[in-house]
Amino acid sequence: MNRFLPRLLMAPAITTLFLWMIVPLVMTIYFSLIRYNLMQPEATGFIGLENFEYFVTDPSFGEAVKNTLLLLGSVILITVIGGIGLALLIDDPFPGRGLVRILLISPFFVMPTVNALLWKHMMMNPIYGVLAQVWQFFGATPVDWLTDFPLFSVIIMVSWQWLPFATLIFITALQSMSREQLEASRMDGATYLQQLRYLYIPHLGRSIAVVVMIEMIFLLSVFAEIYTTTGGGPGDASTNVAFLIFKHALLSFDAGVASAGALFAVVLANIAAIFLIRMVGKNLDK
Amino acid sequence: MTSSPKSSMTAMLALRTFVAWFFTLLLFFPLGWLALMAFKTELQAISVPPLFVFTPTMENFHEVQERSDYLSYAWNSVITSVASTILGLALATPAAYSMAFFKSKRTKDILMWMLSTKMMPAVGALVPIYVMAQWSGLLDSRTALIIVFTMSNLPIMVWMMYSNFKDIPSEILEASRMDGATLYQEFRHVLMPLAMGGLASTGLLCLVLSWNEAFWALNLSAAKSGTLATLIASYSSPEGLFWAKLSAASLMAIAPIVVFGWFSQKQLIQGLTFGAVK
Numbered sequence: 001m002n003r004f005l006p007r008l009l010m011a012p013a014i015t016t017l018f019l020w021m022i023v024p025l026v027m028t029i030y031f032s033l034i035r036y037n038l039m040q041p042e043a044t045g046f047i048g049l050e051n052f053e054y055f056v057t058d059p060s061f062g063e064a065v066k067n068t069l070l071l072l073g074s075v076i077l078i079t080v081i082g083g084i085g086l087a088l089l090i091d092d093p094f095p096g097r098g099l100v101r102i103l104l105i106s107p108f109f110v111m112p113t114v115n116a117l118l119w120k121h122m123m124m125n126p127i128y129g130v131l132a133q134v135w136q137f138f139g140a141t142p143v144d145w146l147t148d149f150p151l152f153s154v155i156i157m158v159s160w161q162w163l164p165f166a167t168l169i170f171i172t173a174l175q176s177m178s179r180e181q182l183e184a185s186r187m188d189g190a191t192y193l194q195q196l197r198y199l200y201i202p203h204l205g206r207s208i209a210v211v212v213m214i215e216m217i218f219l220l221s222v223f224a225e226i227y228t229t230t231g232g233g234p235g236d237a238s239t240n241v242a243f244l245i246f247k248h249a250l251l252s253f254d255a256g257v258a259s260a261g262a263l264f265a266v267v268l269a270n271i272a273a274i275f276l277i278r279m280v281g282k283n284l285d286k
Numbered sequence: 287m288t289s290s291p292k293s294s295m296t297a298m299l300a301l302r303t304f305v306a307w308f309f310t311l312l313l314f315f316p317l318g319w320l321a322l323m324a325f326k327t328e329l330q331a332i333s334v335p336p337l338f339v340f341t342p343t344m345e346n347f348h349e350v351q352e353r354s355d356y357l358s359y360a361w362n363s364v365i366t367s368v369a370s371t372i373l374g375l376a377l378a379t380p381a382a383y384s385m386a387f388f389k390s391k392r393t394k395d396i397l398m399w400m401l402s403t404k405m406m407p408a409v410g411a412l413v414p415i416y417v418m419a420q421w422s423g424l425l426d427s428r429t430a431l432i433i434v435f436t437m438s439n440l441p442i443m444v445w446m447m448y449s450n451f452k453d454i455p456s457e458i459l460e461a462s463r464m465d466g467a468t469l470y471q472e473f474r475h476v477l478m479p480l481a482m483g484g485l486a487s488t489g490l491l492c493l494v495l496s497w498n499e500a501f502w503a504l505n506l507s508a509a510k511s512g513t514l515a516t517l518i519a520s521y522s523s524p525e526g527l528f529w530a531k532l533s534a535a536s537l538m539a540i541a542p543i544v545v546f547g548w549f550s551q552k553q554l555i556q557g558l559t560f561g562a563v564k
Contacts, residue, residue, distance in 0.1 A: 005469070006388035013381035013444060014396065020437040021403045024414035031413060086309060094303040102548050103314040109547040110317065111498035113518045114536040118320050121529055128332045128529075130319060137335075163313070172558050213401070214442075221407030224500040224515075228522050242407035255413045262410030269405035273398070 025266070031259035038253035051260035060236040060244055067151055068240040068268075071158065072219045076212055078159040083166030083211065084204060088196075091174045101171070108164035112224035119157045120146060120229040150230045150238035157225050162218075166211045173207040174200075213276050220269060241265050317544075323533035331530040346534030354517055356538055363513040363542075366428055367496035370435035371489050374443045377436070379485070382447030383477070387456055397448065400441040408438065408501045419506055428511045431503060435496040442495075443488050450484025450557055451477075487557025490550050497543045514539035 032051050035043050055061060090100055107115070123130050124145035132142035145153045177200070185195055221242045226232055232239035232247065239247070245265060249258035323331050325342035350356055385393045415434065416425075424430035454477070462476045478485070500515040507516060518539050521532045547554070 006384040006390075009380035009384035010396075013377045013440060016377065016437065017400060017403060017440055020440075023418070024411040027414035027417070028410065089302065089306045089309070092302070094299060094306060096303070096307065100306055100310045102551060104310050105547070105551060106314060106317055106544055109494055109498075109544040110540050111500060111515050111518070111543075113500045113515050113522070114320075114540050117518065117522055117532060117536065118316055121532065122319055122323060123316055128334065130315075130336065133334065133336055160313070160316070168555060169558055172555050175555075217401065217404045217442075220405055221409065221501075223407070223409060224504075227504075228519065242409045245407065245409045246412070249409070249413055259413055262406075262413070265407045265410045269407070270402065273402040273405055276398075276401075 028259045028262050031255055032263055034256060036254070036256035036259070038255060047256075051256045052264075055248070055257050055260045055264065058244075060239060060247075063236040064239050064241045064244040065268075067236075067238060068220065068242075070151065071155055071222060071240055072216065074155045075158050075162060075219055076215050078155070079162045079166040079215065080208055080211055082159075082163050083170050084200075084208075086163070086167045087170030087174055088200065090171070091177075105164040105168055107160050108162070108168070110161065112161065113228055115157055115161050116225045116228035119153070119160070124153060146230050147234060150234060154222070154225050154230065154238050157229070158219065158222055162215055166215070169207050169211050170204060173204055177203055209279055212279070216272055216276060220265075220272060241268065320533050321537055323530055324537040326530050326533075328528065328530045331533070346530050347538065349531055350535045350538060354520065354535075356517065356535075359512055359514050359517040360538075360542070362428060362431075362507075362511055363497055363515075366431045366435060366511075366513060367493050369428075369432045370439065370496045371492045373432065373436045374439050374492055375447075375485065375489055378440060378443035378447050378488070382444050382451055383473070385444075385448050386451035386454075387459060397445060400444055404438065404441040412505060415502075416505065425506065426508045426510045426512075430506050431511060431513065434502045434506065435499055438499075438502070439492045439495055443492055446488040446491070446557065447481075447484060450481055450488070453484075454480050483553065484557040486550075486553045487555070490547075490554045491558070494543060494547060 033046060033048065035045055035047050035050075037043060086104065090097055090104070110118075121129070124132075126132050126142050126144040126147075129142075129145075131145065135142045143149070181199060182195065185199060190198075222240060223242050223246065226238055226240065226243045227246070230238040232243045236244075241261070242265065245258050245261040248254050248261055322338070324346055325344070326337065326340060327343055327345070330337050330340050385397065419425045419430050424433075458480070459472060459476060462472050467476065497513075498515065499513075500519070503513045503515045504519055507513065518536055521528070521535050
């Protein structure tokens with residue numbers, strides 16, 4: 001076995017992925033430095049950092065960054081805590097455990113567009129939606145979720161989708177839990193809370209890191225749920241960075257500003273990546 | 287506690303069963319409700335209070351197929367997700383093999399770099415990718431979707447296959463090499479049987495991700511190569527109350543992958559460790 005072969009095996013994946021990254025990146029950098037509005041084809045030319053200035057000074061910008069982080073943080077928190085809870089709940093056998101597992105993971109297979117429409121209409125509609133009717137049943141005034149709590153509504157939808165994923169990972173991790181150790185600790189009179197604190201949570205540590213990592217990758221760019229439900233509104237109340245770039249690109253047709261925004265998103269992604277490498281990289285090295 | 291340990295255990299089991307079922311039904315409810323809706327008439331769909339018992343109708347499904355050619359969208363979904371999964375596995379498996387068994391100083395950096403490419407929001411690459419698709423005449427083609435799906439899943443696939451291979455002791459491979467196995471034989475007869483579980487679960491996850499991919503499908507495809515995700519988006523226009531039809535279309539879009547997921551969940555779970563469990 002020479003040293004050439006391992007590289008040869010890696011080459012196709014690395015080359016294609018590199019191209020997939022570098023070509024759009026170079027084009028984006030180029031577009032971000034020129035005047036490039038699809039509605040004004042006659043206006044062209046190099047304009048330096050004007051696009052960046054426009055994107056960053058846009059009042060929607062701060063709101064979008066805040067919403068992105070809020071969405072990311074809330075969903076990760078909900079899914080990690082909920083996922084651990086659910087995984088522990090169904091770790092030991094009980095009647096109907098197989099069926100519970102199947103039903104529980106189902107939302108993960110639902111496409112984001114369906115997820116969004118399902119919640120927007122059938123759950124959160126202020127008149128006919130199920131939630132409105134439950135509210136009414138208890139004598140409360142139905143809430144117009146998407147208008148009054150737009151970001152919270154998106155957080156619910158996205159959490160509903162990703163909770164099963166987190167649960168799946170934790171179920172998988174719990175399978176390798178040492179039964180003898182649990183039994184021994186029980187013999188020694190450990191309470192469930194102590195087991196949780198000293199056996200389960202440490203065992204799940206790396207899985208938590210993995211869930212955070214994967215969700216970060218997907219949740220930094222939540223798009224379909226916002227596009228199909230609130231359209232980023234009302235105002236910018238549920239606009240995240242990805243959706244703001246989309247607004248510039250396809251609603252104002254300003255490819256130049258959108259590209260500047262995209263480069264900002266790359267920076268944001270890289271900050272997240274550095275954070276991740278510190279957290280996950282260390283964890284996975286063992 | 288006055289009760290005997292045995293009866294308290296039974297009580298615990300009953301409680302756990304109840305709580306587990308409660309949360310499960312709560313989480314599954316939206317999906318179950320969607321399925322019920324699909325068999326209602328439009329009037330029943332918006333009745334107050336909600337109807338749980340009614341005579342099911344198949345009308346909505348007929349109408350969805352007639353109004354928008356469901357089968358053609360479904361076929362596009364099948365082709366693009368299966369092709370991108372196969373292509374992705376073909377690219378990811380050798381790379382992951384090489385990283386796991388011929389570890390160099392840079393292996394971890396390469397892995398992290400791969401994952402970081404996935405963190406840029408797809409919308410950031412929208413303009414360049416759109417322009418390139420236009421230049422190459424691949425706009426609204428299945429080829430474009432297959433390429434895009436493959437590339438956006440590739441980092442995750444390499445990661446999963448890598449952690450899967452890493453769990454295989456390299457002594458086994460060395461032994462087979464000592465016995466004079468060629469690289470192909472080693473790959474085919476020693477490695478693959480051991481890595482089959484991880485391979486299956488990587489493939490399954492990517493199948494699900496591609497099937498559900500909405501951003502690129504919405505922006506790069508139209509009537510010709512549109513997948514089911516785009517079909518659903520076309521039902522989101524607010525023209526009157528149309529929940530029953532919307533539900534029917536949604537159910538038709540998700541049923542194949544959900545049922546597929548149900549049957550393959552055991553395999554999926556097996557390999558979903560991402561190297562987190564030893």
